[in-house]
């Protein structure tokens with residue numbers, strides 16, 4: 395079991411109840427869609443996975459360790475086992491594609507000689523061969539998100555977390571990104587992805603957890619899967 | 621810290637300085653101006669203090685002796701006064717010397733005081749300096765009560781006023797320096813916060829990728845040190861140049877203001893300013909960063 399939520403509730407300091415008594419288990423190797431209307435609490439749940447937010451009540455375990463009781467100094471190690479993909483990509487504009495990806499390896503203290511081959515490998519994997527020296531501003535949205543994904547997987551995370559990774563992209567591009575995520579999942583990485591886009595989810599054969607007003611309203615598999 | 625990391629930190633610091641050139645220049649300028657003002661105020665205060673110290677240490681007690689005393693009695697009184705803890709030095713001025721001194725004050729050398737008055741009207745006296753000028757009036761009181769002392773003179777009234785004035789000048793100038801220093805800290809912290817705010821996304825990203833706080837801090841610290849020391853260096857150069865030209869212009873003019881000019885004393889001031897600038901750079905960075913590291 396990779397992730398376990400036990401009766402997790404979250405009340406923000408301003409009094410908003412974002413999550414209400416959530417319990418969920420995520421197995422290694424799973425691909426999970428997190429769906430639900432705006433304000434349902436998807437992003438809040440996602441942020442708890444990498445401990446940007448901590449629950450007001452309840453427990454969260456990642457790889458059998460409580461991340462609620464975790465010391466501040468242990469958080470970096472937790473995050474090194476995760477890759478995060480953002481809706482707005484969050485690329486560094488003044489670094490090239492290759493530098494953006496290498497940045498994630500430098501930040502966690504990888505050996506200098508390991509960086510270049512690994513960066514080339516993931517650039518190949520996300521289909522950006524030839525764009526290594528481009529700057530984010532010179533890329534399309536879809537290409538930028540591929541860089542974001544490459545950066546997220548370059549440290550070989552156990553868990554890939556994506557909050558509306560295709561939210562800023564058109565349908566065709568979004569499908570391309572989805573194929574990339576399925577591919578990463580197929581190679582063994584657990585993926586949790588929040589999305590609004592039912593069109594993307596409908597055609598997939600994956601587990602779908604739906605949130606409504608901070609509660610899990612359904613936890614099933616898309617029809618095609620059954 | 622591993623050498624590889626250190627090289628990386630230095631590279632990052634330099635890259636970010638040149639990338640955010642405008643902000644770097646703004647920070648250095650702010651630092652230089654703040655420290656320049658602080659340094660100028662500091663020099664002014666030190667000079668004022670120096671001047672007041674001189675005024676105070678010029679204070680002396682003149683103790684006039686009874687004319688009837690024998691030579692041994694005069695010697696004994698001197699030893700007694702010298703043995704007092706609060707006394708720094710005692711100089712015996714015989715009446716002949718006192719008359720001569722008085723004579724010198726008259727421009728017309730032909731005017732012979734002794735002949736006019738008939739005989740030397742002045743008594744023997746001691747010129748006494750106190751270990752601590754603040755004690756002058758107490759000490760004078762004590763000496764005046766000694767046998768054989770006819771009268772004591774120390775500028776009664778004026779001395780007390782002088783100390784009143786110097787005390788307030790000191791209090792006000794220290795308050796002024798503290799205010800200026802606080803202003804400088806605030807200005808510098810704000811500039812650094814601005815510089816860090818401009819890069820909050822990068823910091824957030826590093827945190828989510830799993831960078832440790834120290835890994836994020838180091839390049840910013842190096843930047844803070846570089847900007848802080850550069851800013852204080854500029855202000856020190858300006859200050860040293862301004863001060864030395866002030867001294868040389870005052871020396872050629874008629875004014876006599878006893879400015880301090882010993883290099884050793886000035887260098888201490890400059891070193892202190894340099895340390896302050898660098899420290900402010902680092903502390904400002906530390907405090908401003910912590911808020912953004914809390915992810």
Ligand SMILES: Nc1ncnc2c1ncn2[C@@H]1O[C@H](COP(=O)(O)OP(=O)(O)OP(=O)(O)O)[C@@H](O)[C@H]1O
Nearest residue numbers: 406408410411412431432433434435436437438439
């Ligand atoms: N930092 C915060 N402080 C206070 N309230 C917050 C904060 N973040 C989110 N909320 C509130 O918590 C609730 C859930 O927000 P959340 O972002 O998790 O929803 P979401 O499902 O991701 O929505 P969307 O689909 O629009 O992204 C909302 O009512 C939101 O206003």
Ligand SMILES: [Mg+2]
Nearest residue numbers: 436437438557
């Ligand atoms: Mg959201």
